[in-house]
Amino acid sequence: MHLHTGLLTLCFGWAFAFYPNRECPDVGLSDLTDEDITRNAILTAVATFMEGNPLPGKPGFKPGELVDLVPLTPTSLFKAYFRADVSPNQFIQAIQNIVTGNDEVERLYAQQSDYHFHCEQITKSITLFQQYRDEIFTQIKVSKDKMDVNAYEKAQLKMGMALHILQKFYSNTNWVEMGKRTTYRHLVNASDPVFPIASSAIKTCKDCLPTESGSLNCSGNLLVDNLLTSGYKKLETCAAKPKGKCGHGGKYDETRLQSPTGGINKETANPELSPHSNLHDKAARLAENATVEFFIGPGFGFLDSLGPSVFRKFFNLQGYSLSFVIDTTSSMSDEINLVKTICINIIKKVMNSSDAPYNYVLVPFNDPSFGPAIVTHDVAYFQSQIGALTATGGDDCPEMSMNGLKLALANSEPRSNIFLFTDAGAKDVALLDEVMIQASSVETQIYPMLTGYCSASGDVVEDNEYMKLAKVTGQHYTRVQKGKLNSVLGITELALNSAPAVLVQVTERTKKLLFYVDETLRELSISVKKNNDVPFYFFLLTPGDTDKTRSRRKRAVTMDAKVSSLVNTTNYQVVKVQVTQPGQWAVEMSSLDTYTFEIAGKSLLDFSYKIMEEKNGYVLPIQGRPEKGAEYILSVAVEGDSGKLTLTRVIIFDETGKINKAYDVNKSTDSRGQLRVSVPVRFNLTSFTLGIAGKTESGSEFHRCKPHLIRTESISLKLSEGQKSTLTEGTSLNVLVIASNVGPDQTFTFNVKDELSLMRSFNPQSILIAQGQNVTLTATFEAPKPLSQQLSSLVTFTAKGGTSTNYLKSVITVVPEVKEIPDQDPPQYNITQLGDICKGKKKSVQVCKSHNWDLEFQAWDNISGVFVELGLPAAEIPPVYSLNCNDTIISGVSWASCQYSSDCCYPHVSLILTDATGNANLLDVDFRDSQKESWSSAPRIQSSVVLAVSLLSAIFY
Template sequence: MSSKCLLLVSVVLALTGLTQSFQPLFASDGNSTSHREITQRAVLRKTAEVCRDIAGAEGRDFSLTIDDSLTADRVQEACSVSDNSTSLLSSVLFHTSIANMYFSNANVDLASALSDEHHFDGEMFQKGRDLITKGVSAVKASVKLENFIAGRWTLGRVCHTLQDFYSHSNWVELGNIAPYNALIKPDKTIKNLAGPNISTCRNCTGDNCDDNLLPDVLQQGLLTSGYFNLISSEKPDGKCSHGGSFDQTSKRDPVGGINKDKIGSSHGSLHHEAADLAENATVELLGDIRTAVGDQNFLRLMGLSQSSVLCFVIDTTGSMSDDIAEAKRVSFKIIDSKRGTQQEPSAYILVPFNDPGFGPLLMTTDADKFKESISQLTASGGGDIPELCLSGLQLALTAAPPLSEIFVFTDAPAKDAALKSTITALIESTKSEVTFMLTDVLTSRRKRALNQADAQLYRDLARASGGQAIEVSKSDLALATSVIEDSSSSAVVTVFQVVMNPGKPDNFTFVFDSSLRNVTVYITGTSSLSFNLTSATGVSQSSSESSGPLASLSLAGNLRRLTLNNDNETGMWEISVDSNDTYSVKVTGQSSINFIYNLVEAHEGLHADFFLKEGRPLSGGNATLLVTVAGSDSVNIPEITLYDNSGPAEVNGTLQSLGGSNFLVTFNEIPAGDFVVRLRGEDSSSSLRSTPSRFQRQASTQMKTSSISLTAQANSTNIEPGSTVVIPFTVTTTTSGVINETATGTFRVRATNDRSFDSTSPSSVTIETDGGGRANGTVTLTAPDTAASGTDVTLTIEADDAATTDINYVVLRFSVAAEVTDVNGPVCQEVSTSTNCSSSSLCYSSQWQFVANVTDGVNGTGIERVTIREGNGTLNTTTVVGSGGENITVASYQASCCADKVELSVVDKVGNVGICVGQVRQSTTVAPVTAANVTTYTTSTGGHTLSSTLCVWITVVALPLWK
């Protein structure tokens, strides 16, 4: 990279936030609308619409009003099909998925700060549209392979570019009140563009730019956008600028700008109109994706899930027969007891491992497929005892949704222990819990066994994730797997958790609030450990009582599990533990009230704002968290802290309410050891209580600081098969949270990915004496030619110091996206309509039929499915071959004469959408049109029933909605 380019990058990084767009996350003036708000509102609106349509098709009520006042909690509740009135819901996954999308959206202002096409600047309309349509294609491919996490990150980036069109172009000034749908349809022409030699603006009058667009541009309806440049004032003569203090082109005639990024912008008087159009355009784009992928997959993409995944990573070597049998038993029990209920796992993940192999990963929503796969696992071989446990765990961590709980079954040490730092990075990034079921751990080293030293690796990873390392004999394993059943319940929250290493006698308190149910206390430690549990009213139970006044106690290896007897005794509880050996205490329950958090970092500039911070916070500096409380719109949060039990130390944060249940929390110091986020609050949502209910929640994932700063940005999250993406990274060393520009040193670099794609990276980088405290490098990642479109790949880049005592990391997700050449939607052509309808009021006794041929063109990818978009008739489809040898899908729809309309959605194999519309009108008969020379191949059926009046007139409309 040239010195000029490095200088430019440094300037951009120093001023990030300057980028020309709606405010990324938070509007500093309090009145403007940010990308975060636009994206969140659109996601909530479209998700609610899909749930409303599903409820209508199933004959259920849906009373939620769909507008911009929606919250994730209200949408989650309205979309949930409860199996009983006492079921608990958790909106944590929904909140997390929405956050992933708006953080990815905001990241465009970091990764593509000076890219005109990413922001529709400089009249880059075609290239901007290409980014959108290619991105949407990648999203649909990801969903097709059920890679929803990667799909969300790509979708967020796409939405940023789409939304910027309405702020940076003159679409609003031209008087348009609807989105420009050509931006999401690659087969449509972007029309009426102002040519390169056409002047579009005149000078603003002082600070007033309201009328700087030339009258001819407005009268002719010419589309233009402003030019932006951070360094140079050069722009084509007569062209509009973006505007603002960082835009050098706005200082050259014609001076001023036309952006509507916020109320104080050049055309800020039109900010809210632009934001509303951006929101409606995002809803339209989401609607296209919905039609292409189907309702259920769309809801999964949005993260609307009522339950967690069931995820097993299982050692399949010769000594694991009993463990595999127990994993099978407990998974079957969970599946069979929860099937058809709202607590049924949202997906099933299975990763086997041994040596020399691991995987393949199975991820499915089909419980029977999971059952079949786990039933086929057999224990065999073994050879040398270490197995590829961490490689299997890496696959599970990158495939499972964030905040998942993953269970690892093994009795062997990890042959790939070098992956420990990578696994730790993925745990911190995904905030997933990992619980290890370790069987027959020996107290002394013996060949072909898991000893204490080997088990310590698993204990460390469990501790980092907030999971547990349960050490048990094979004969008692069934007693320990009760924790898997506990975690498979809905809305499980962590109330309190602590790991004492080294151990010492201590007392711990936790709040038992009125929203909690099925509270369970887990204690792990040596056999000499004793404890005493005391309720809020002073009633006590000791560890010698297996069935006492407070709880039922069960033992399995190093695990004590206490199931509290009732959920009525709220208040402050205490547990005293007496042990000098390492132990852990974890208190969980079921509650709708929980929280999510993300580490964010402030950037200065025109849009001084916060962005998602990857990796660890910096030692000796400050930290900022974006915290969202889920499960109640009536909470007061007086306290959010960082807690380090090794001190012990608890640092209080300063809270800033962002409206709703969102809080920006600033910590002026960070604990030196491993720490977790704790939240204490009051819930006043119940009208039955005279005073708010106090509650506490704790994040499971351990955090730690680093004096190393590692930053990496990729210009695109998509990779074509056979191509290579280059990721520049920078390593710096810091003092008190600030880059030490005089520091030198060498840092080891490690880059790994979960797909075993070819990758290159330097083994180390060195900060030279005159390097300004920075060292730069690049990582390359190559997708093989055979990689299927929609495949996701997670790249983890790590940097540590020479002593390997300090480490930081970045986790990046990419999607393989093959170039799509089929950009035209399927076409419908009427074959025949027939009816026995009359003007009689007994319409329900008569039927009408509509038959159409559906094709995808000579160069199309072929029809994937035809479904009923509107109507409840019966649809049958048959594949035939036409006279020219082309494949034709014959759609035959039959419904009652009480129907008035039918819409059929037709999707091809790359997600292009066409719509057939049929409409009833008063008539008697329509003469059939018969297709000739066809040969029938296959038939499939499905359907619903329609409703309205009289006889039939069929209108067939082909509306290709790009995928």
């Protein structure tokens, strides 16, 4: 493995197949990566599903109407399907979780050849893939009615791991080289026929030819065109490249100069990296087609196996949840009826709009009880459940609000809106970090709405847990006097937006704020808040305006019908504005003071991001929160429906929304509708937000920012190098996690949770870590026994100190013990008669066609039937031949008695004998003699051999 000192490193050393993503500098413009293949396949599968499943009450689609969108992107697909501006953010999150799972294979299983179809581990790889698939399908079938957002996240991660194995078949085996132009269906559907595999006894490659430039020409280096093989590369599970076997190849393969030189990988279109680079596109397209089949293959794919409702849920196609977490303790008795009225009014306002939520979630909380969670699509039922709430109990002030939020997060769709109503602090405030991690990981927004506050000590805390929650999730913390909740009801309207886009979120001392509005925005919300109670008002200035559109304090009706007031209190005002003209706008305040501005709107022009790090020679998404001061790669992807977009800047904002660092870029949407850049970054702030700036096709400047706060931590958690994450039933596994502290000396408390309760112990539970030092957290997991099939558990490791908290998520997989040794014996054969009439000197075609040679043989297998087929290379003179076999069973053994006959213009044959599980033998007969002229000029498959009968053993699942 090569070591790197620069930030943007070459993706090599561990490179086994299609590269994970475009952040790897070795990836060329024409290369298709794991992420490209997975993303394109998911878009095709989902578009196909949407064509066949239009929204209730909406017209249907013609075949290809969605699949053939140009470009086909999440944004274009959602806009066409919903026939409205509906953000695909939840769908993008599902795709990203699957891609992350694909990446995790490179993090966890880089040294295991069966995850990559490496070193002719073809049968093991197929079995492994099918175990993953069966686990995912079975677990969802068994528990689909109980699965929460965390369970679906785990399923998406596991799906990505399975797809990694599936896709590697096409880059690392010789399927494409054999001329196959369709997918290997047996991979995704075990009932389809198997294909025979080259055994360890047969040579599969010859040396590649050196060129004048010093490189290798590997065209035609394969020696087999009727058996599966794959490339070898040194791994923990593959110590050396055997004699006569193909290598992986490419300049980062240390065995590439060992005979047979070169290799067969097709992972890129660069011949220096991929010896069969000319087949890269074909391999990638087949991998993409196979991934589509995995999802929507008729009768066996994910859709037909689990049904349309699970398919929608799995890909987050249904939209967001509208969730209410309501305090029902006796102190809320004066408020509960108003809260119920507010919630029901919100539901009525949104239920029939294009922005209607997918479902509704209600979680009441008290003390010490909380829940249960009520999740429904039935609006009438949901309203009745809200109406039935009463306020009682809860003797002391703080209540169980964090448990209520945890339950709501678990039952809400990703990227949802949760409204919290309470008049007290959280008794279970120790869960705050867990709630913030959970909310941040699914990008759900929490709106705390308080009519009072008290802590466990009875004191009012200024920077309380609800303020922290609102800040982390990028939303408003609202506190009003009892009985005044109606005055801030308009805040809820900000959440009911099917395509939310934030332009500005900043706190600063100013009298005038400038901002840009682009033509994709149809409406704006302008929110202004201040910490003191000094009355204020503001003017809204649009491009070219001479008159000022005013929004004044305590004014219910605005001067302009295009402006409506949503909130109007002493220190908080929100207006909604219809956009009539793009360009530079301004908010002019009535006086110089410190204000918090949030300017947002409805637009499909948005972005997503990934914070990435170097790992195993690749660039992969980080796990947990970034470490303060560490170097990362920030990848930004822009989504939009405004034609060709140009990204000009990637921006890091400090916690107040002021620019901390801006990176100048200049990149436009490509032919596939993608606009993505990556920049090297170092996060020196304790917390920050991200934003972008660019131009639309018409030249309008656009700005977007993500309102949720990203925290850096002094503590980091990483799996130990080479850590295993699979254990066999009845065994135990120690998982080592390295905790590193770059901050001040402090004591950290550790915790480990896994959903299947496989963890038996962990140590240490608490320890002092000095600055610059690290400790090893050891968690022991035990697999249950007996086990009928593979299962997995999502494990979360957390470390919490006085000033820093971080987490790490990983998947632990348990596999059943192999109780039966699979059939590994190939069919046997015995030649009973062989005619040698074709021996002699070369004759004319007319003469050689008038003479035939015969072969009679018996083949048998102790377990299953024997299948005999020809494996003939292309001939200049097509042979005239016949092959007939009679099958019989004698004493439980399957026998095939066969006769083969051919004219002497083709004096050689290769017969493949295969059993039901794919174990193969090769029977070769060749009368050509290099010392004499042969009967024909047909291409030779063996030289200097008068008669060759070779045994080929292989295992094929």
